[in-house]
Amino acid sequence: MPPQRDIGLYIHVPLCRQRCHFCAFYLEIATPARIEAFLSALQRELILYRQQNLLAGRALQSIYFGGGTPTVIPALQLAALLDRIRNLYSVTPDVEVTVEAHPSTVTPSDLMILAKAGFNRISLGAESMAPQDFIPIGRPGTISETEQAVVNARTAGFSNINLDLMYGLPGQSLASWTTTVQSLLRLNPTHISCYALTIEDHTKLARDIAKGLVPAPDETLQVEMEEAAETVLASAGFTRYEISNYARPGYACRHNLLYWTDGDYLGLGPSAQSYVAGSRFGNIADLDAYAGQLRNDRLPITDRRVLTNEEQQRDALIFGLRLLKGVSNNLAIEDAGQRDILTQLTERGLIVNEHDRITLTPLGRRFADSVASELF
Numbered sequence: 001m002p003p004q005r006d007i008g009l010y011i012h013v014p015l016c017r018q019r020c021h022f023c024a025f026y027l028e029i030a031t032p033a034r035i036e037a038f039l040s041a042l043q044r045e046l047i048l049y050r051q052q053n054l055l056a057g058r059a060l061q062s063i064y065f066g067g068g069t070p071t072v073i074p075a076l077q078l079a080a081l082l083d084r085i086r087n088l089y090s091v092t093p094d095v096e097v098t099v100e101a102h103p104s105t106v107t108p109s110d111l112m113i114l115a116k117a118g119f120n121r122i123s124l125g126a127e128s129m130a131p132q133d134f135i136p137i138g139r140p141g142t143i144s145e146t147e148q149a150v151v152n153a154r155t156a157g158f159s160n161i162n163l164d165l166m167y168g169l170p171g172q173s174l175a176s177w178t179t180t181v182q183s184l185l186r187l188n189p190t191h192i193s194c195y196a197l198t199i200e201d202h203t204k205l206a207r208d209i210a211k212g213l214v215p216a217p218d219e220t221l222q223v224e225m226e227e228a229a230e231t232v233l234a235s236a237g238f239t240r241y242e243i244s245n246y247a248r249p250g251y252a253c254r255h256n257l258l259y260w261t262d263g264d265y266l267g268l269g270p271s272a273q274s275y276v277a278g279s280r281f282g283n284i285a286d287l288d289a290y291a292g293q294l295r296n297d298r299l300p301i302t303d304r305r306v307l308t309n310e311e312q313q314r315d316a317l318i319f320g321l322r323l324l325k326g327v328s329n330n331l332a333i334e335d336a337g338q339r340d341i342l343t344q345l346t347e348r349g350l351i352v353n354e355h356d357r358i359t360l361t362p363l364g365r366r367f368a369d370s371v372a373s374e375l376f
């Protein structure tokens with residue numbers, strides 16, 4: 001019997017206090033009624049999957065509460081939810097349990113409750129350490145709230161703290177970005193994610209750029225910012241292990257590694273995506289429709305696809321290439337069509353195939369999405 005793949009659970013909370021100007025995710029504004037609707041439907045979804053025994057007894061090696069903003073849900077209710085998950089599913093003794101949080105949504109006592117409940121990793125959306133960067137992107141909150149949230153999280157017992165940053169923000173200079181990264185390092189996180197701002201259609205930011213109110217991102221500057229971040233973070237002891245992710249030794253995010261190392265994940269909540277035992281499936285992106293299906297004891301899945309072995313290999317290659325260590329070349333060369341594409345990508349200097357591994361070159365990392373779509 002082949003070894004069973006690692007599996008994690010993802011809980012998607014599609015609720016925020018307000019919508020940031022760049023955000024195109026499905027989400028709703030958090031009110032007590034919407035939080036209640038979400039939580040009661042989620043309980044039903046957890047039970048239905050447990051009854052179906054989809055995980056076949058496999059223990060969860062990670063649980064990740066993402067969003068949206070999971071911490072718009074009161075901490076005691078998040079703690080109760082985690083408790084419920086542990087009662088319904090097996091977890092490994094060293095399970096990684098992450099909660100994403102907006103710094104303005106967590107008080108010291110919330111953080112104490114979450115740490116005591118078993119959350120052992122927190123991911124705070126810092127986005128920038130320069131207050132002027134928040135205005136064009138409509139990101140609420142202040143820099144001091146970020147700083148205070150990190151201090152409070154550590155006091156509560158979180159020793160594994162991720163901080164998210166965005167670069168290429170309107171009006172942001174290379175010098176200001178470098179200062180942001182350096183200021184963030186003073187907070188002593190274990191993990192940092194750096195995402196380039198992308199402009200999504202139908203967002204307020206896209207409309208503001210079209211009206212000339214806000215400058216469009218400069219791709220050349222974004223590349224310089226990415227290089228600067230890698231240099232500053234490397235000199236501070238962080239290893240870049242994925243295109244957007246840097247960690248101190250031993251602190252790579254175990255849950256996100258599942259996505260890039262061909263692991264399984266079950267996603268619950270409106271719009272959550274899953275990959276379990278060779279099937280990809282996704283939930284409906286509408287809280288009322290999601291809750292309605294679950295009230296009738298039906299899983300709120302809108303699309304499901306069983307992947308062939310070749311498709312599974314292709315996906316493992318595409319996602320694995322996001323890792324700096326790439327993928328084993330044994331994985332990729334079974335399919336003749338993909339072998340041809342890989343040869344072309346090599347000739348164009350986007351990937352290298354050496355020491356039994358295929359990796360993106362620095363140029364390939366810049367065009368990672370195009371590489372992925374060519375391989376798809």
Ligand code: SF4
Pocket residue numbers: 015016018019020023024025027067068069102
């Ligand atoms: S906090 Fe995140 S999910 Fe919520 S609106 Fe802002 S970017 Fe979107």
